[in-house]
Amino acid sequence: KNEVEQSPQNLTAQEGEFITINCSYSVGISALHWLQQHPGGGIVSLFMLSSGKKKHGRLIATINIQEKHSSLHITASHPRDSAVYICAVRSGNTGKLIFGQGTTLQVKP
């Protein structure tokens, strides 16, 4: 079993829909990251959080440390949100990230 699991693996939505991507992890963490990867490889950091909730524009990330679970929400989804969304955790004091397998999101107009 992977240390970081995401669901769903693939998601298709209509423009305007509210989207949720889930991430569960099995290790102790110092921080959790949500990343966005577009075709071609470039990865952009969306959020880094260790507790509570963060919001940036139409994106919201939450984390429940006790349940070892995080969610990424996208409100009023748009075709330009189509990308792979990756959850990654930092375990302990090391800088290295442990990644989930990614969720491929397609938003149709």
Add this chain to the structure above:
Amino acid sequence: GAGVSQTPSNKVTEKGKYVELRCDPISGHTALYWYRQSLGQGPEFLIYFQGTGAADDSGLPNDRFFAVRPEGSVSTLKIQRTERGDSAMYLCASSLTGGAGYEQYFGPGTRLTVT
């Protein structure tokens, strides 16, 4: 300012050859990470540098893989006797330091294809 850059962007090599992949981190970032991403998978950790030293190389798959960062800035990932299974996207990231509270900034990656 300039972000993390990686060269080449694409590399095609024959099985058995030696390759070098280069990463230029953001200026002033002391921590540098190498990750490998196979098609359809999330990235996997290879090695982490703090300054010039490899603080954690537990992700290097075998002794064909080696990385250096001699002056604490540019890093080179070296792969000897390449195999078809080495084909992947190789990603580099840097952060101000290696502590848990610091963002990692990713480069565009080098896509390696071993034929």
